[in-house]
Amino acid sequence: MTPRLVLVLGDQLTPTVAALRKADKTRDVVVMAEVADEAGYVPHHPKKIAFLFAAMRKFAGRLQDEGWRVAYTRLDDPENAGSIGGELLRRAEEFGASEVIATEPGEWRLIEALRDHPLTVHLLEDDRFLCAHSEFETWAKGRKALRMEFFYREMRRKTGLLMDGDQPEGGQWNFDHDNRKGPPKGLAGPMPSRFDPDPVTEEVLALVEQRFGQNFGDLRPFWFATDPDQANHALDDFIDQALPRFGDYQDAMVSGQDFLFHSVLSVYINAGLLDPLEVCRRAEAAYRAGRAPLNAVEGFIRQIIGWREFVRGVYFREGPDYCARNVLGHSRKLPPVYWGGETQMRCMKEAVGVTRREAYAHHIQRLMVTGNFALLAGVDPAQVHEWYLAVYADAYEWVEAPNTLGMSQFADGGVVGSKPYVSSGNYISKMSDYCKTCAYGVKVKTGPDACPFNLLYWHFLVRHRDRFASNPRMAQMYRTWDKMPEDRRTVVLDDADHVLARLNAGDPV
Incomplete structure (x- = not known):
């Protein structure tokens, strides 16, 4: 029988x-391939590239051990075609194949490339997710707004996670109000599990250093x-060491604490090394065994079967033009601070x-x-x-x-959120220790020492007043602004313009 190519992406x-x-x-x-197109269509963090290449090589080895015939192309292979489509053509000629079986990629860019490919490509829906495209469409159809909270409840019912019969465990669906504690002095969390690079990974690291050593990261x-x-x-380490306190401090930020009680498991879940439903079941088992409190486990599970599934549904429902949306008309260039440029803002430096x-x-x-x-700051989305x-x-x-x-x-105009997530420096001060050692004063509202978040917050609200003043969740902010003395408002906007001018000039803020 004529062989078919079976595409497996990273x-x-x-x-x-x-x-x-x-x-x-x-x-x-x-067919698996490390190709320049995928490694370079954005300037990926070197750790990301190394993780995927090492995990791909190990996965290919596992498939071979299980009896699969695997055609694996390394990035430095002189015959590498440089793209997924090119590798499929090369392998089709090598093996005499004309058909490809592929699991639907998670990016429209690749989906369209496979649909337009000269070989016959059979795209199968990625059923590692809990919610199929058709299921999300049925849920979303006819709704005036798509809100994750209501979708999440459907996923809880579907999976049975943290359910007591047909009611949510603990009598409520969401314990988010218990999960917003600011960090007490000295708060520290455990380090995530760390693994020394084995020979496969070391070989990848050497390659990535050579090819992507100039990338940010x-x-x-x-x-x-x-x-x-x-x-x-x-x-296992996350559930034992960090999950019990994850809920309380999931929004907290502490200088020198890169992880606090976060799992860092999304890296593995999104690449396919961990099954999302199994991750949730193991977290639920920790709650049932009295090893983690309900607010922590519910918050963790909500991120996976609620938010993760919801945003995937939105991405595929909205279509290929989603990434071009810019309803607020923002056009400022991304400031150098995002690439490690100088800044006096402690929170930006930490993040x-x-x-x-x-x-x-x-x-x-x-x-x-x-x-x-x-x-x-009005940066181009x-x-x-x-x-x-x-990154x-x-x-x-x-x-x-x-x-x-x-x-x-908020570039999609409210498809995902009912209002823009904007705040002054007060929120960051409440949820972190960053402001205590910042060059700017979080309580300073005007002048050169004022926190840029304080100034830009009001500037954003004023320049987008026509869009947001009637939003019930933002009306109080506008009432507060309107009650300020006119001379104070003028100073705030002038100072904000000065911050924006510095960003326009590429100067540090």
Whole structure:
């Protein structure tokens, strides 16, 4: 029988992924490839590239051990075609194949490339997710607004996670009000599991150093799990050591504490090394056994079966043009601070610093520090989108774009969020210790020592008043502004203009 090619991408490293289930081990050829197009379409963090290449090589080895015929192309292979489409053509000629079985990629860019490919490509829906495209469409159809909270409840009912019969465990669906504690002095969390690079990983690290050493981000020390056994060990450690306090301090930020009680498991879940439902079941088991409180486990599970599934549904429902949206008309260039440029803002220095070191930052650092600043400053959302996609090891467009363009930048006009996530410096002061050692005064409202968040917050509200003044969740902010003396408002806007002028000039803020 004529062989078919079975495409497995770098974020599809699951033995039961749809394409492998559909394939015939005795007939077909698995195609995996490290290609320049995927490694370079944005300037990916070196840790992200190294993680994926090492995990791909190990996964290919596992498939070979299980009897699959695998055609694996390394980045430095002189015959490397440089793209997924090119590698499929090369392998088709090599093996006499004309058909490809592929699991649907998580980016429209690749989906369209496969649909337009000269070979016959059979695209199968990625059923590693809990909510199929058709299921999300049925849920979303006819709704005036898509809100994650209501979708999340459906996912709880579907999975049975943290359910007591047909009611939520503990009598309520969401314990978010218990999960917003600011950090007490001296708060410290355990380190995530770290794994010394083995020979496979070391070989990859040498390659990445050579090819991507100039990209933003520190490659070493490299400690990510690169196979399912290591990833499961990291999950066990998180449940034992960090999950019990995750809920209370999931929004907290502390200088010198890059992880606090966060799991850092999204890197492994999104690449396929961990099954999301199994992760949730193991967290639930910790609650049932009295090893973790309900607010922590519910908050953790909500991020996976609620938010993760919701943003994927939005991405595929909204279509290929989603990443081009910019309803607020923002056009400022991304400031150099995002690439490690000088800044006097302690919060930005901390958030960008952990991003550089670890290809990671937790959700509040992403949303309320780097995202908040970009939104208030009016940065082009396409540039913000590209930055987040590049610098985080867990970022793939299906998950990153709705989080960035929707929730963080409001570029989609409210598809993901009912209001923009903007705040003054007060929120960051409440949730972190950053402001205590900042050159700016978080309580200073005007003048050269005023926190830029304080100035830009009001500037954002004023320039977008026509859009947001009637929003019930923002009306109080406008009433507060209107009650300020006119001369005070003039000073605030003038000082904010000065901050924006410095950003325009590329000067540090």
